[in-house]
Amino acid sequence: MGFGFDEIHGPISGPPETDSNSFTALLELPPPQAVELLIKEDFPAKPMPPPIFPSNIALIDRASKFSIYASPDNSPDSTAILPASSSMKLDLVKQEPLESDSHPNSSSPAVSNQSSKSGKRKEREKKVKESNKKSKKVAANEASELSGEKLPYVHVRARRGQATDSHSLAERARREKINARMKLLQELVPGCNKISGTAMVLDEIINHVQALQRQVEFLSMRLAAVNPRIDFNLDAVFAAESGSSIDNSYLGMFDPSIWPEGQINGSRQQLYQQPLHFDGLHQPSWGREDDTSNFISPEDSLLSYDSPPNSASLQSSKLKMEL
Amino acid sequence: MCNSTMLKQEFLKKWIKGLHIYNNLNKCVTISDRKKAIKLSADVAIASTRKAATHWSKALMDDVVSRDGNNIILVQQILGGGQNAEKNNSGLITCSNRILRRSHNNIMACRKARRRVVPRCVKSSSIARKLVKNKTRVLKSLVPGGQKMDGHRLIKETLDYIVSLRVQVDVMRRLACAAERFHP
Numbered sequence: 001m002g003f004g005f006d007e008i009h010g011p012i013s014g015p016p017e018t019d020s021n022s023f024t025a026l027l028e029l030p031p032p033q034a035v036e037l038l039i040k041e042d043f044p045a046k047p048m049p050p051p052i053f054p055s056n057i058a059l060i061d062r063a064s065k066f067s068i069y070a071s072p073d074n075s076p077d078s079t080a081i082l083p084a085s086s087s088m089k090l091d092l093v094k095q096e097p098l099e100s101d102s103h104p105n106s107s108s109p110a111v112s113n114q115s116s117k118s119g120k121r122k123e124r125e126k127k128v129k130e131s132n133k134k135s136k137k138v139a140a141n142e143a144s145e146l147s148g149e150k151l152p153y154v155h156v157r158a159r160r161g162q163a164t165d166s167h168s169l170a171e172r173a174r175r176e177k178i179n180a181r182m183k184l185l186q187e188l189v190p191g192c193n194k195i196s197g198t199a200m201v202l203d204e205i206i207n208h209v210q211a212l213q214r215q216v217e218f219l220s221m222r223l224a225a226v227n228p229r230i231d232f233n234l235d236a237v238f239a240a241e242s243g244s245s246i247d248n249s250y251l252g253m254f255d256p257s258i259w260p261e262g263q264i265n266g267s268r269q270q271l272y273q274q275p276l277h278f279d280g281l282h283q284p285s286w287g288r289e290d291d292t293s294n295f296i297s298p299e300d301s302l303l304s305y306d307s308p309p310n311s312a313s314l315q316s317s318k319l320k321m322e323l
Numbered sequence: 324m325c326n327s328t329m330l331k332q333e334f335l336k337k338w339i340k341g342l343h344i345y346n347n348l349n350k351c352v353t354i355s356d357r358k359k360a361i362k363l364s365a366d367v368a369i370a371s372t373r374k375a376a377t378h379w380s381k382a383l384m385d386d387v388v389s390r391d392g393n394n395i396i397l398v399q400q401i402l403g404g405g406q407n408a409e410k411n412n413s414g415l416i417t418c419s420n421r422i423l424r425r426s427h428n429n430i431m432a433c434r435k436a437r438r439r440v441v442p443r444c445v446k447s448s449s450i451a452r453k454l455v456k457n458k459t460r461v462l463k464s465l466v467p468g469g470q471k472m473d474g475h476r477l478i479k480e481t482l483d484y485i486v487s488l489r490v491q492v493d494v495m496r497r498l499a500c501a502a503e504r505f506h507p
Binding site: 174177178182184185188197205206208209212213215216217219220221222223224225226227 | 354355357358359360361362365366451454455458459461462465466474475478479481482484485486488489491492495496498499502503506
């Protein structure tokens with residue numbers, strides 16, 4: 001690592017008068033070094049005003065970064081913006097004394113610089129790969145260990161140009177969690193992947209939920225119309241078979257080649273008299289058709305409902321539906 | 324995946340159990356009665372597969388109980404064994420009363436918590452936010468128990484609810500198709 005130790009020692013040697021000074025010193029550092037500064041390491045328990053300079057380079061970097069924290073009278077809210085290259089998203093570091101999670105890259109614990117200031121701080125831990133200096137946002141949200149005063153706080157990294165007070169950081173953490181979940185939803189609901197924008201995705205989700213609920217209503221109406229008494233003898237079969245045997249039959253049928261999925265779908269669609277909007281359900285996003293086809297195997301033993309060639313055998317099926 | 328298969332099995336078993344209960348009660352004469360019974364037992368079955376781990380399933384059960392006290396308690400008793408089973412027979416009445424009270428409280432809280440959003444400016448960001456808010460409101464009305472959830476929890480519940488709805492629809496569809504084959 002080509003660290004300019006002079007630059008680093010510059011801010012350290014002088015007493016940390018104002019926060020801006022240290023950060024302007026940081027600003028002069030090239031981005032990779034600044035990134036190194038942001039690697040967190042374990043801090044010892046004792047808060048010590050003058051920074052200790054261990055031999056470890058990374059620790060020196062962090063000492064420089066946290067030299068501003070040496071004074072216990074730090075105002076909690078002064079921040080500075082690190083230079084961010086286009087390839088990296090360097091984030092704002094909240095200027096408060098902090099403990100940090102032990103970074104996997106860090107070698108030894110040690111450094112000093114722990115102020116005794118307590119309070120809720122937000123910082124997000126970054127997984128900085130030294131080979132690749134991109135910074136990634138890691139949502140490690142738990143406070144860490146090490147100092148004797150274990151203060152629970154949330155690690156949230158503020159991005160460049162954004163406010164860093166606790167409220168907006170909390171809000172941002174919440175928003176990111178929501179966005180992560182929205183992504184999951186987008187994958188679940190068919191056709192949402194190409195849509196961008198929360199409102200449109202929500203629209204699709206709403207449509208999907210409404211469609212599913214309508215289908216439930218419709219299907220229950222169908223079932224009610226099928227026979228005068230709601231009595232299906234499937235449960236007798238289930239009761240007869242032990243639970244384990246059902247599982248075995250399921251496991252035995254997990255080979256998708258046994259059940260021609262296309263044929264199953266085709267036969268099902270032939271049954272539909274009305275134009276039903278079941279297309280969404282046949283999509284592989286949900287339709288792991290192999291397990292759905294496997295699911296019907298015990299029913300098949302009763303209904304022989306597996307493929308068109310077997311439809312003729314439905315009449316001779318074992319199950320007698322109460323009519 | 325094994326998981327969804329087992330889920331479907333569980334749902335089917337519980338649902339058939341519920342249908343049998345209704346059959347034994349012998350009070351479903353008209354087609355709409357039957358349809359209600361079928362749908363109800365399906366809803367209770369799919370909610371009980373969640374075993375009260377999610378908010379929407381609890382809310383769905385509350386809803387079912389509050390709609391009609393007597394029969395539904397029986398159905399719930401048998402289907403939702405995991406949820407109410409801890410209470411012994413003597414506690415069942417209190418349990419169901421508690422459910423009724425809870426559902427009532429939920430309804431009351433919902434009525435108080437509703438607010439009206441009045442748009443004030445025409446900035447695009449505010450318009451976007453208003454849109455999202457409206458859609459969130461609609462989604463809250465769709466997901467059972469959604470009125471009392473914030474955005475983050477709502478999305479998590481919606482995820483779970485969609486998965487369960489799909490299971491329900493899938494199983495019901497198969498049963499309907501199979502039943503129609505035998506009784507065209």
